[in-house]
Amino acid sequence: MSRPSPPALAIASTLPMLVLAGLFGASLPTAVRAQARAEAEPRLRASELLPRGTRTSGKGWRVESPVQLESHLGRFVLRTDWGTVEAHGSDIVLERIAEVPAIAQLDSISQVDIFAQALAQSAQRTGEAIVRVVSDPVGTVQGLPSGIARLVRRTAGKVRDVATSIGDAAVRERSESGREGGSDGENDSEALVDFGMELAGINKARRELARELGIDPYTRNPLIQDRLGKLAWASVAGGFSMKAALGSIGGFAGEALSAATRLDDLVWNASPDEIRRVLEKRLVDRGIDGRAAREFLRNGAFTPTRQVAFVEGLEALGPAQGEGDVLDLATGIRGEAHARFLVNQLRMLQRHLARGDGVQSYVVLEQALAAQTRNGQYLIVLPVDRLSWTDDLRAVASEARSLPGNRRIVVSGSVSPLCRRELARAGFAVKAGVGRP
Secondary structure, three states, X not given: OOOOOHHHHHHHXXXXXXXXXXXXXXXXXHXXXXXXXXXXXXXXXXXXXXXXXXXXXXXXXXXXXXXXXXXXXXXXXXXEOOEEEEEEOHHHHHHXXXXXXXXXXXXXXXXXXXXXXXXXXXXXXXXXXXHHHHHOXXXXXXXXXXXXXXXXXXXXXXXXXXXHHHHHHHHHHHHHHOOOOOHHHHHHHHHHHHHHHHHHOHHHHHHHHHHHHOOOOOOOOHHHHHHHHHHHHHHHHOOOOHHHHHHOOOOOXXXXXHHHOOOOHHHHHOOHHHHHHHHHHHHHHOOOOHHHHHHHHOXXXXXXXXXXXXXXXXXHHOOOEOHHHHHHHHHOOOOHHHHHHHHHHHHHHHHHOOOOOOEEEEXXXXXXXXXXXXXXXXXEEEOOOEEOOOHHHHHHHOOHHHOOOEEEEEEOOEEOHHHHHHHHHOOOEEEOOXXXX
């Protein structure tokens, strides 16, 4: 099926823009708001927004309840013995809950005397060492702490290789950006620091420990980031035995490890720079322009884990018209919640296509995407916790009949009775409560 006509596409584009306006920062026209008659988003028990059977409390942690819905996602607060974490959406809070045992284990390791000694020995030297690796690798490698120096030599072969590799990384970053100053210099610095940490073995140590704990090595959980980083530093630069550290958490498993099985081996085994190079080739092989691929892979809203998941999502759905537009959308995303949303949309599309059907073309919307299938259906998937009949949905109901073909909305969470009724009147088949992507 061909792409919808321009008028139909314009109407289609308003739906997720308005549905997700509050979440992603889009604004509604004053006239639309004035005409809309909406229901307020409710406060619901945490158990109503999470998958059936999900515990909302445990040893050392609890999810506050009730939870306010905001832009169709729950605004969760997870309180733990180690600190408080906020999570916008059930997808994120479920990951944070799964990470609680890992926080406890990392905190336990940090209390061991030998760790404290190793950290004290390495704290000052390690930071200075990475700066020297980046700024003057040839002249200062000899001054690195012995553990780092050995790993640098083992990885690069010889000091001159280190200098060449770091220099190449800087040139590559600048040539790809097409600019020489400003924020690109900052990007170069970040890339070189990461490169130096990879050579030193810090990032590898971090990934190994994260894998043993069963968590995403690139998690943005503030209660984990600092603890995981300190242990990685101490293990490499302070002489703290990683084997001893991992042995001290022997027997620990539980739900966190089950989450780890969903991570691609590329996340565990490759550096962030290696991941970017592999994914760039995979995108180019699909017909994506190389510069566009690199621009996407520089978007910090996508961690290496999310980068892999996004590319795998495109690959799983097969070739379709509009993939370049989807990549442009991803390149412009700002914030973890939006990056997760787009990845989850790709996963939901794969899961909820009818048997034997496939994506003919993507329809890129203001802040999201939809798909036209080969069977002529117009499919919108919304990985949200609860869809209410808010101003945004009310505003497009009268126009929805102009959309081409069969129209279906699939919602991961629940839909209010009023919202379901009004969407049906607008010609949408609604399927809700399908669960996490």
